[in-house]
Amino acid sequence: MLMPKKIHHCVNVILVWISIIFISSYVAGQPGPVKNGHFENGVVVCASAYGAQIGADILKQGGNAYDAAIATQLALAVVYPQAGNIGGGGFMVARNAKGQIQALDFRERAPLKAFRDMYLDSNGAADLHKSQDGVLSVGVPGAVAGIFGMYKYARLPFEKLINPAIELAAKGFKITAAEAALLNRFKKDFERYNDYPVAFVKKTDWQQGDLLIQPELAATLKKIRDQGASGFYQGETAQSLVETVTASGGIIGLKDLDGYQATPRTPVSFDYHGYQIISFPPPSSGGLLLAQMMGMIAPFNIDTMGFLSAKAIHIMVEAERRAYADRAKYMGDPDYFQVPEKELMNQHYLAARMKDFNPQKATPSSAVNAGNVYEHNETTHIAVADNQGNLVSITTTLNGNFGSRVVVKGAGFLLNDEMDDFSAKPGVPNMFGAVGGVANQIEPGKRMLSSMCPTLVLKKGQPYMVVGTPGGTTIPTSVFQTIVDIIDYGKTPGQATEAPKFHHQWLPDQIMLEDGLPVAVTDSLVQMGYALKTVNGIGRTEIILFDQKAGGKASPGKIGMQAAADIRGDDSLAGY
Template identity: 45%
Template sequence: MSLSYKKSTSCVLAFSLCLNFSQLHAASEPPVAARDGMVVTAQHLATDVGARVLAEGGNAVDAAIAVGYALAVVYPAAGNLGGGGFMTLRLADGTVQFIDFRETAPAAATAKMYLDENGQVIPGLSTLGYKAVGVPGTVAGLELARERFATLPRKRLVAPSIVLAQKGFVLEQGDVDMIEAVAADLRKDSATAAIFLNADGSAPKAGDRLIQKDLAESLKRIAKNGRDGFYRGATATRLADASKAGGGLITEQDLASYQAKLRAPLECDYRGFHVISAPPPSSGGVVLCEILNILEAYPLSDAGWGSAQATHWMIEAMRHAYVDRNHYLGDPDFVENPIARLLDDAHAGRIRGAIHDRKAGDSDALAPGKAPHEGSNTTHYSIADADGNVVAVTYTLNDWFGAKVTAAGTGILLNNEMDDFTSAPGVPNLYGLVQGEANAIAPGKRPLSSMTPTIVLRDGQPFMVVGTPGGSRIITAVLHTIVNVIDFGMNIQEAVDAPRFHQQWQPEATAVEARALSPDTRMILELWGHVFTEPQPENHLAAILIGAPALGASPVAGNRFYGANDPRRGTGSAKGPEIDRKR
């Protein structure tokens, strides 16, 4: 197909309604500005913890570790000790690194552990209760980061979370809403209900104080003994005992054997910017870069944000990239990931050749092995310091409050990350992803993830730090933010605020947030064959832009850091360190 387009094109058809960008600008608050660094998280108390660490001389990695422990207390729906995740780092000296602390399947796990005698998936077995739990990786990951890249002692970094757990914190409406959403499941586990629900089983109210004394004791053991305070000793014994009593598979040996891993990040270029993101066992960086490779040949800026043509190109790039994601990628310790082929310019060109400019693709007709494809819930935080260190962390329990079980005597909520494996080829998981054999369950294997903690460089220096929760929608939400800044000229808060859409190959329909498409644009796209459905649960982007609030803009009042907290949930904040310049 031809890729020649007129530069003056701003709308696809004469009757198309183009978005007036000034309306979007007026709807967004300005990003939070600071001179000496920035912390953006999904819970304001955790943001405060990170900003204090920076103010006291810690680097971005110190702040990231302290925030990770704090979120386990104040954002229990996704912040965690009993889950896992990824950390993408770019240090001031130019070092780039990726820490994989994804959960692993227990040694007793089998490929068919969630199937009945007829080979059918047993509903709920991979999402609720102890059999859904993978071996947690968070503590090992944070400890590895501290040992290799931090500057402050462990006790200083864990101390704020101990105080928040022991003395408690006042719940705000956003905190309460998350508990209410899963209260019925929390009631089924007495240890969990005792922490998060009232004695009569009802959810707390805004203004109530949440105290977690068992979690405080678990954090104290970590502060004293590091990873051994979690993976060995009293905490490990209680985790293993609770798993056995609840029909789970995790043993003390599984915990003692767990290792976080240093991996090379996934890197690619887009319109002169350098993207550093998550490699397998995350699919995030691969799919993000594959989509960006496809889009780079399209004049998105000329087509315009919200236009039918730009939206169509983005949807089709997502559709094709998710075919590859769902069939070829898995834990690199177990499968060969064809990353070089998937990110090759020729592969992007073949996909563009299959994308019609005025016709939606047919998901059912796309499959691996056929040309051109031959061959919510989580939390994210972004941190930058004044010295040039930047950190993007995404970690998770998978679903809200994970498997909805807490190991008695620990205060530690446990993940339901085993659902991210392929329980049976062709059967959708919690997020509707239809996956293949590369992601089948095996002992010690890490399930494929969509987490996409990402750093973008401009002229060799940190420019953007971005990430989000949202299951399969993580990748496309990060994509939207990057494209909104680079192609559509938004400032970082506008880029985060802008309504989004998501396509993942299967199911066929594209999920669309309210106001993402004007009625005229939607009509055009439907005439081209696109099918739309209601939005899925909201993401929570945490993003930082460094240098100015927007590409091509000037710094405001001498500030270098601009933080954007997603308004879609009512709990997060962006904040810079308050440094006493008289010292």
């Protein structure tokens, strides 16, 4: 039945006023982070309290999980510039209310003028400065194409999803202490790579509560609102991007931008102790690594070994070591390299990989090669669920903090430094210490290998968990540990995010771990032969868990949503 014009007009006016009220509340002040919560109707978990609240408000206004995820991602491009972006890329795994699964690849691509040895000097040595900083490190952005690829599953007008981000960019938002410190830390880089004024630099140091205003970014977002994806990949914005890059020796052209498309993929799906795990396939290594690691530990009944015990960590680390050895040899962009996905996930193959596992001793990485088959820490994750059964898990990135540190002149957005995720030279580690070979060598138009691991978990075909994290090459191991903590050890989302994380990636041959493990555990690991390296933080995991307890006293027995935002940053959640 069609709505009469007068009523339709009134509804639109009401929606506009609701939007204005919500937007005004965002600009008014910095909301405090919320780390844990129980919800019945929907929840958003992400790196910023602004982003979470905007996404939750979209749910309250009748949007579904896809709407909320888009609005949150756009907001993060404004309020979380170190990783939230329109100048980078990422991956989405989602499940709609009908139970259909989508996997969308909007990873950056190598420019058409890129070539295999572009980062080698005259002596054949890799010049990683060129792949990690400045205009030559920039891949062709995919984030905006990804947003419009997701939008086909949304229900609200696009302007409703992007207007909060535009308002925050135009009027500004109050930064946190952590954000102020980060902006101050990278001030010299911003000045080095931009010979024009940028919003991230001011004469005095940034302080908590300062207003970060980005009028040029607001103007770019308005173009995207009014013109769709062509407002980014064509016209003034595209021209500004190309001119900014080429003026300093970069190689992205208008043809690169005009030809970019997001690509649907078939997700990685596997069983773990009766749960269906769904994650992202190549060109991300995340899903395959997760499948391999969980497949390798499945026969060991790790739930009987004690939470964070030396014995359990030993088994998990040895699975990680072997999976990352396979990553270096076999994983890359499937459009350019035949990735043996089925073989790498085969249970017989995984059992063979653990055949030389010694329960009492670490296996040196020098003795572990890839099997025989017949990332920077500034990524950001969004987890969303609604009351209709829609689940969205998105991980996006610029790669390093603030990406290349190059801001598009006149357009106000940061560009990625994703070219470092290629193998500049076989065996030479990138900024995360990851090595690779032919599978991930540079080729024109190719997508660089990623570690992002947006993941869904189903229990008897029904929603059970939405999980993901930033963290470069530590992403798959953090997701791995989180799922094990919840499924095998019965931990709550809050307990799982707070648990100290550990990580092994084959090379370098060491366990990276956070403070918090008992001395007896770390001593046992050293006695087994492990080299330990303590780090400040591994990952920032965002979790939504469906269970009857989450329904609360008001709705006993009802399946609700229990969510947690990681304690390691300003991460936050919001729902209702």
